[in-house]
Amino acid sequence: MQNYSLFSLARNALTGHKNWQKAWRSAPLKEAYEVIIIGAGGHGLATAYYLAKEFGITNVAVLERGWLGGGNVARNTVTVRSNYLRDQSIPFYVKSVSLYEGLTKDLNFNMMHSKRTMVDVVLNYPKMRDLRRRQLTMDIYGSTYEQITVDEVRNIIPALTGGGPQSRLPIIGGMVHKDAGVNRHDAVAWGYARAADALGVEMHQQTAVTALLRAENGDIQGVETVKGTVKAKKVIVAVSGHTTSLTETAGLRLPLRTMNLTAFVSEPIKPIVDVIVNCSDLGFYFSQSDKGELVIGGAPDSGQSFRRDIKQHVFEDTVGAMLELFPSFKKLKLLRQWGGHLDIAPDASPIMDETSVSGLYVTAGWWGGYKAIPAGGLTMAHHVATNSPHPLMQAFSLNRFKNLDYILETGTTTAR
Ligand SMILES: Cc1cc2nc3c(=O)[nH]c(=O)nc-3n(C[C@H](O)[C@H](O)[C@H](O)COP(=O)(O)OP(=O)(O)OC[C@H]3O[C@@H](n4cnc5c(N)ncnc54)[C@H](O)[C@@H]3O)c2cc1C
Numbered sequence: 001m002q003n004y005s006l007f008s009l010a011r012n013a014l015t016g017h018k019n020w021q022k023a024w025r026s027a028p029l030k031e032a033y034e035v036i037i038i039g040a041g042g043h044g045l046a047t048a049y050y051l052a053k054e055f056g057i058t059n060v061a062v063l064e065r066g067w068l069g070g071g072n073v074a075r076n077t078v079t080v081r082s083n084y085l086r087d088q089s090i091p092f093y094v095k096s097v098s099l100y101e102g103l104t105k106d107l108n109f110n111m112m113h114s115k116r117t118m119v120d121v122v123l124n125y126p127k128m129r130d131l132r133r134r135q136l137t138m139d140i141y142g143s144t145y146e147q148i149t150v151d152e153v154r155n156i157i158p159a160l161t162g163g164g165p166q167s168r169l170p171i172i173g174g175m176v177h178k179d180a181g182v183n184r185h186d187a188v189a190w191g192y193a194r195a196a197d198a199l200g201v202e203m204h205q206q207t208a209v210t211a212l213l214r215a216e217n218g219d220i221q222g223v224e225t226v227k228g229t230v231k232a233k234k235v236i237v238a239v240s241g242h243t244t245s246l247t248e249t250a251g252l253r254l255p256l257r258t259m260n261l262t263a264f265v266s267e268p269i270k271p272i273v274d275v276i277v278n279c280s281d282l283g284f285y286f287s288q289s290d291k292g293e294l295v296i297g298g299a300p301d302s303g304q305s306f307r308r309d310i311k312q313h314v315f316e317d318t319v320g321a322m323l324e325l326f327p328s329f330k331k332l333k334l335l336r337q338w339g340g341h342l343d344i345a346p347d348a349s350p351i352m353d354e355t356s357v358s359g360l361y362v363t364a365g366w367w368g369g370y371k372a373i374p375a376g377g378l379t380m381a382h383h384v385a386t387n388s389p390h391p392l393m394q395a396f397s398l399n400r401f402k403n404l405d406y407i408l409e410t411g412t413t414t415a416r
Pocket of ligand 1: 038041069071077208209241246297338
């Protein structure tokens with residue numbers, strides 16, 4: 001792999017940037033691999049990288065129906081945090097955030113990681129109690145949450161001029177999560193792909209998988225693709241909102257629904273807010289990008305859906321909510337809107353497990369799954385390579401639905 005450094009940048013500048021190596025190869029598709037990963041999103045690519053790096057498994061193909069990093073990994077609002085509620089979740093996300101912090105060095109690719117701090121603006125007492133409860137659990141696992149007063153909220157976010165004592169819902173305080181940050185999403189996909197390729201993993205774009213293939217004994221045998229049959233004894237489904245469409249081809253039913261989540265950005269403006277602002281009481285959050293745009297997200301569309309755009313009423317609800325606290329934003333022009341389809345389990349926690357089809361693994365239910373990419377990839381690779389779940393992901397098994405061992409995180413994401 002060509003090293004990216006100040007020296008290589010200067011050397012390539014002298015030759016007009018014409019001699020950079022391709023970031024990954026386009027190898028011919030083989031008939032069989034040790035492991036097939038379906039989906040070149042964050043989770044698929046990170047799993048491929050850690051399989052090769054940590055476990056020396058390099059006979060791996062990542063099969064992507066579109067282009068690498070064209071799914072939700074490139075459609076999210078890039079927030080990385082570990083303020084979850086349950087004992088099973090927090091250590092997983094603490095690990096993921098810490099891996100993100102070292103990822104630029106690990107992958108030799110600039111992640112543009114920026115530790116921003118998230119401020120939850122709180123408007124009602126039940127919510128404050130809920131977040132205080134989270135704080136106590138988070139304390140145990142080394143994640144930080146700190147309650148602040150209304151004046152402190154306003155000091156940290158001077159643009160927050162609404163929510164005063166006369167307003168419909170006055171602000172009653174805030175919670176500060178210092179571990180939260182943002183990264184460039186494309187860099188996550190490209191960085192993992194480039195590093196995995198350098199270790200021998202193959203990326204195959206425009207290679208949609210149309211069905212999962214089972215052997216006579218019921219085990220997984222490989223996949224059918226638009227380019228023909230490819231065999232493998234281990235297949236990982238990492239296709240985000242499309243999980244059930246694929247697993248149904250192997251006769252499996254999983255407890256997942258696909259829903260639409262959307263975001264939009266404003267025109268670029270001068271620096272106005274240097275933290276991630278989250279107000280779940282009103283249903284919106286935003287941060288300011290390095291380019292100056294406000295990156296704004298809200299609640300999901302209410303029903304199941306494969307939409308990739310935004311419904312007018314979801315957009316209006318989010319804007320209306322934001323203007324209650326930030327009335328000066330009404331002058332802003334909006335530049336773009338988009339959406340993605342994500343799958344979600346009944347308890348809003350991920351599913352990372354080998355299924356009842358031997359050799360078939362799923363990493364799914366990633367509602368707020370961008371922040372989970374490094375830990376998700378590392379622990380999934382561990383499971384596949386060692387045939388036993390990594391302790392950090394053990395609880396995210398499929399069995400929890402049989403045993404009613406839910407890891408209820410509903411409400412700690414924007415999911416209902
Ligand atoms: C608007 C929005 C905002 C979000 N904000 C945040 C946030 O701030 N923080 C956070 O943590 N998370 C956020 N998320 C969630 C996060 O983006 C997803 O949870 C995460 O990206 C999903 O995992 P992934 O990257 O592997 O998925 P994807 O990038 O979607 O990867 C799946 C890949 O599988 C491919 N695929 C599908 N079917 C097939 C097939 N049959 N054959 C081959 N390939 C196939 C797709 O083309 C896609 O490239 C947000 C999501 C959205 C939509």
